Amino acid sequence: MVANKRLIVCDTVSAGGNKMKKEDSSQANLFSELSEYQISAREFFSTVLLDYLDKTFGWKKVLISYYDTQGQFLSWTYWRGILGDCDQHPYRQLLPHDVIRQTVFQDAVRDELTYFNTEPRLYQSTKIIPENDYEHSAYVEFIEENFKTHYSVTLAFGINAYIQVVLFKTLDQGDFTEAEMAKIKEVYVYLANSYKNFKKYEQAKIVQNIQNKIIASGEKAYLITDDFMHVMSYNQEAIECLKGILGATIAEQISSTTPCSWLPFLLGSEDEHDIKDGVRTRIIKNYEFKIYSYDQTYSNGIVDRYHWITVAKERKSDTVSTKAADSQLTNTEQKVVRLMCNGLTYKAIAAEMVISYHTVKKHVQNIYSKCGINSRFELYKLYNRE
Secondary structure: OOOEOOEEEEEOOOOOOOOOOOOHHHHHHHHHHHHHHHHHOOOOOOHHHHHHHHHHHOOOOOEEEEEEOOOOEEEEEEOOEEEEOOOOOHHHHOHHHOHHHHHHHHHHHHHOOOOOOOOOOEEEHHHHOOHHHHOOOHHHHHHHHHHOOOEEEEEEEOHHHOEEEEEEEOOOOOOOOHHHHHHHHHHHHHHHHHHHHHHHHHHHHHHHHHHHHHHHHOOOEEEEEEOOOOEEEEOHHHHHHHHHHHOOOHHHHOOOOOOOOOHHHHHOOHHHOEEEOOEEEEEEOOEEEEEEEEEEEOOOOOEEEEEEEEEEEOOOOOOOOHHHHHHHOOHHHHHHHHHHHOOOOHHHHHHHHOOOHHHHHHHHHHHHHHHOOOOHHHHHHHHHOO
16 A cells, blocks of 8 residues: 655644643534544545644644655645645755654554554653753754744654644743643544544445445455555455465454454565556466555545455366357357457446346356356456467
């Protein structure tokens, strides 16, 4: 998968002092708004969310930095707009020396942090950078120069902590107090739960879109995964195929929140695939796997990658020849075969032949039965080998 990160910078205090501004009723309003926002939002950590935080807590200076899941910087979104990575980007000077980001990223990789974490992950700058080095560290020099601040707390979210919310305070305001840290933990939990629900809702829509593509392709057995070895969806036909490879208990090992240890074996490496038109094909124990990619892209440069995998039994010995197959097929069925071999979906075939989608499916079932095959892949091989 290709995934990502964000860093948010906020001024945590009002002009009057070090306390967060709003009463609990205002916070309750924020969290109620977040519940609605998570359903309609295109991107959860965006300027809209920053407006909510400003309205509730008075956090006016908010910077969102986005990374991929390998820790590579992508862009900033903040009160002055959006700034993508470039040679002149201000963060370039700090990037190799940003011990806060490095610590957050290393911890997240170690803990396999995902979208679904709700346990507070807070990183106070004065707890990470040694006291003797703090005043003259590259990190403090950077935030002084670019944000006129001196202290920070980072809140880490998402796959490998690719979202980081950093709250800032000036030297005059002093470091974060225990009471402020307790309040920030509360905010983290609300944000994390809202983000988790947003991702669940978003992923449900993505899975539905992919399932529609699978249905249109005519394939029977499938799995849908993200790029971190979570199985988002599957059907019983796929389980029956996988039992022949991985054993009868395979269904018990499938999870949408815990990485499936057998998926890397199933998918293999790039050099183990036949790749055509971006689709990877692999044969394991007489089963044919076709692996497709689905990318969810965002304006900040983040790309979340999902895969759908179709599975079919490969049958070689009992397939009939092309000529023998044609002799058994009607003229209409032969036309369906030609259109399938040209890559048309069931829907496209129905439109081309001016027949219904269900009639196409019935023709395909008859074709598979007469030819002694089980999938479009086997049909391709049968009609392209002679």
